[in-house]
Amino acid sequence: MFAHILRRLALWVPSVLLVMLAVYALAFYGAGDPIKLIFLRAPGDVAYDPTKIEAIREQAGLNRPFLVQFGSYIWNLLHGNFGNSLSSGRSVWKMISAAAPVSLSLGLCAMIVTALVAIPLGMIAGMRQNSRLDYIILGTAVTLWAIPAYVAGPLLMVLLIMVLPEGAVPYGWGGVFDLRILLPLTVLSFQPIALILRQTRAAVIEVMSEDYVRSARAKGVPEHMVALRHILRPVLTPVVTQLGLIMITIVNGAIFVELVFGLPGLGRLTVQALINSDFPVILAITLIGSFLVMASNLLVDLLYPLLDPRAAGSREAR
Amino acid sequence: MEDRPTSLWRDAWKRLRRNKLAVTGLWIVAVLVLVAAIGPWITPYDFLSQNLDARNLPPSLSHLFGTDDLGRDVISRVIYGARTAFLVAVCVTVIALLIGVVLGAIAGFYGGIFDRVMMWFTDMTMSVPQLLLVVVINASLKQPIATWMEGMYLATLNPIWRNSALVDFVLVFGSMALISWPPYARLVRAQVLSIRSRPYVTAARALGLTNRIILLRYVLPNAMGPLIVAVSAGLGTAMVLESAFSFLGVGVNPPTPSWGNMISDGLRVWTNYPHLLIAPAAVLAVVTVAFNFLGDGLNDALNPKGQK
Numbered sequence: 122m123f124a125h126i127l128r129r130l131a132l133w134v135p136s137v138l139l140v141m142l143a144v145y146a147l148a149f150y151g152a153g154d155p156i157k158l159i160f161l162r163a164p165g166d167v168a169y170d171p172t173k174i175e176a177i178r179e180q181a182g183l184n185r186p187f188l189v190q191f192g193s194y195i196w197n198l199l200h201g202n203f204g205n206s207l208s209s210g211r212s213v214w215k216m217i218s219a220a221a222p223v224s225l226s227l228g229l230c231a232m233i234v235t236a237l238v239a240i241p242l243g244m245i246a247g248m249r250q251n252s253r254l255d256y257i258i259l260g261t262a263v264t265l266w267a268i269p270a271y272v273a274g275p276l277l278m279v280l281l282i283m284v285l286p287e288g289a290v291p292y293g294w295g296g297v298f299d300l301r302i303l304l305p306l307t308v309l310s311f312q313p314i315a316l317i318l319r320q321t322r323a324a325v326i327e328v329m330s331e332d333y334v335r336s337a338r339a340k341g342v343p344e345h346m347v348a349l350r351h352i353l354r355p356v357l358t359p360v361v362t363q364l365g366l367i368m369i370t371i372v373n374g375a376i377f378v379e380l381v382f383g384l385p386g387l388g389r390l391t392v393q394a395l396i397n398s399d400f401p402v403i404l405a406i407t408l409i410g411s412f413l414v415m416a417s418n419l420l421v422d423l424l425y426p427l428l429d430p431r432a433a434g435s436r437e438a439r
Numbered sequence: 440m441e442d443r444p445t446s447l448w449r450d451a452w453k454r455l456r457r458n459k460l461a462v463t464g465l466w467i468v469a470v471l472v473l474v475a476a477i478g479p480w481i482t483p484y485d486f487l488s489q490n491l492d493a494r495n496l497p498p499s500l501s502h503l504f505g506t507d508d509l510g511r512d513v514i515s516r517v518i519y520g521a522r523t524a525f526l527v528a529v530c531v532t533v534i535a536l537l538i539g540v541v542l543g544a545i546a547g548f549y550g551g552i553f554d555r556v557m558m559w560f561t562d563m564t565m566s567v568p569q570l571l572l573v574v575v576i577n578a579s580l581k582q583p584i585a586t587w588m589e590g591m592y593l594a595t596l597n598p599i600w601r602n603s604a605l606v607d608f609v610l611v612f613g614s615m616a617l618i619s620w621p622p623y624a625r626l627v628r629a630q631v632l633s634i635r636s637r638p639y640v641t642a643a644r645a646l647g648l649t650n651r652i653i654l655l656r657y658v659l660p661n662a663m664g665p666l667i668v669a670v671s672a673g674l675g676t677a678m679v680l681e682s683a684f685s686f687l688g689v690g691v692n693p694p695t696p697s698w699g700n701m702i703s704d705g706l707r708v709w710t711n712y713p714h715l716l717i718a719p720a721a722v723l724a725v726v727t728v729a730f731n732f733l734g735d736g737l738n739d740a741l742n743p744k745g746q747k
Contacts, residue, residue, distance in 0.1 A: 136563050144567075147579040260460070263735065267727040269679050271686050271699075272720045275706055279713050365566065372568040377686070381706065392687060395574055403578055407571040415566045 208397040223386035235313040243321025266315035274381035324356040365418040454740040461736020467729035475525040516696040528677040534616035539623025547631030576614040577689040630662035664741040675730025
């Protein structure tokens with residue numbers, strides 16, 4: 122077990138570093154000179170004085186080789202220092218920690234909703250395979266999966282505006298316990314729900330043909346007990362391994378949901394940074410997003426042998 | 440040898456036709472392709488011409504989907520948006536497929552250290568959230584590519600290098616292909632791994648055929664089924680991605696019509712003119728659902744073993 126953890130970590134740490142290096146290199150070589158970018162925005166007397174620019178470059182360490190700068194960027198990251206925004210001059214870390222709680226609570230709620238909705242529905246669909254109920258659930262799931270958040274969100278808003286009284290548009294952020302969270306949460310959960318539902322259904326269909334399910338039924342165990350005791354547990358294993366994928370759908374979806382519903386989270390920060398070509402912010406958010414996904418993948422990798430003892434030691438194909 | 444493949448495809452076609460959802464999806468996709476192909480001849484109005492006397496009109500007989508804030512006919516723009524979406528989807532899928540098939544086939548067939556490095560690289564690419572990666576690529580490479588194209592213009596004086604829509608397309612194709620190839624590579628690798636040990640491959644090897652011929656003549660053709668399923672799903676995904684990026688403003692830029700930037704424009708005025716939002720959003724929703732139904736149907740038809 123310990124060796125397994127070490128092996129995974131030995132591959133994981135360089136992966137994270139390499140992703141960071143690639144993203145940093147893109148920003149480093151593509152974005153051009155950050156000093157010029159800053160002074161192009163606020164052209165003061167400094168902008169036209171090459172010696173002053175050179176002094177600032179020297180002071181900020183921008184004349185050092187690429188790898189040294191990358192190293193110091195990582196070093197600063199480890200100390201919680203993400204640099205300063207090019208457009209507002211504020212600390213990127215402060216901007217992110219102001220926006221992150223919104224995205225995090227929304228994402229966590231979406232995960233809980235997904236688990237609560239998708240697993241039971243997927244089990245029902247799987248246990249009644251090819252029934253009309255199964256087709257309805259599955260068809261809905263495919264539809265939910267296919268429609269992107271920036272289409273579902275506005276369309277639902279248009280529909281709701283016809284039902285709701287004037288002025289009750291679900292726009293803005295009031296915390297997790299505010300009613301306005303309902304619509305963004307629903308839209309954000311659509312794709313993960315569809316994903317997990319189909320996964321659960323497929324797993325249930327596979328488990329249903331196992332001998333121990335048949336013998337449990339044969340000895341007269343009631344159907345709901347069979348579902349809870351004999352089917353649910355083995356079904357959860359393949360579902361949990363999708364954590365990384367759920368993370369990706371939620372991170373991607375949050376960008377649109379926050380934009381559509383005007384939530385002050387990381388997604389909106391990304392889009393604003395993109396409009397302003399604010400590289401320190403874009404870089405930081407991308408790194409955080411990738412880190413979240415890679416961390417969930419690592420977590421799944423480490424937990425997998427605990428969930429499925431058969432797979433301990435040898436797990437190459439996912 | 441000549442007879443078997445046709446009957447395999449005929450069987451698959453039969454199974455596909457029995458699946459009502461998949462057939463519906465196929466029809467919608469066919470209509471989309473047709474509309475995209477003959478777009479310029481069926482649009483009632485020019486997608487760019489503005490008519491400031493007819494702004495924000497609701498849907499009517501003369502403007503089926505109404506007009507937008509500049510008096511442009513929305514249905515004409517939606518049709519041209521189909522062209523954009525389809526062009527991007529096909530190009531991106533072809534590029535991603537080429538990268539994926541080559542890397543996946545080599546990794547699966549030869550194995551060893553190349554295989555390990557490749558899979559490690561694939562895993563890493565897949566663990567960066569796609570949207571963020573495209574945002575970074577787009578923000579970083581836009582200026583260098585524009586500079587390069589200006590340089591090409593000065594060197595060749597060919598006006599094609601001055602076309603700013605081309606920069607968009609190069610960026611969109613490039614960055615989307617860069618994030619789309621890993622699933623293909625994984626799929627081809629898994630297929631090749633399972634086919635590599637089949638008796639007919641061993642037989643071919645015993646006959647003394649070279650690796651290249653075995654790979655191209657015996658292994659890849661037998662990996663086609665799942666690949667076709669992946670491509671049909673991939674086309675749908677690429678269309679959604681294109682509109683997603685245009686929605687965020689990192690894809691195809693106005694005035695080139697794209698469903699994504701139409702939705703994002705519509706989002707600003709939807710309380711007053713909901714048709715500007717509903718028209719592109721509904722079309723995009725129908726098309727993506729159609730691609731998914733078609734993909735699922737193809738999956739059941741081409742991989743009957745998985746269906747039980």
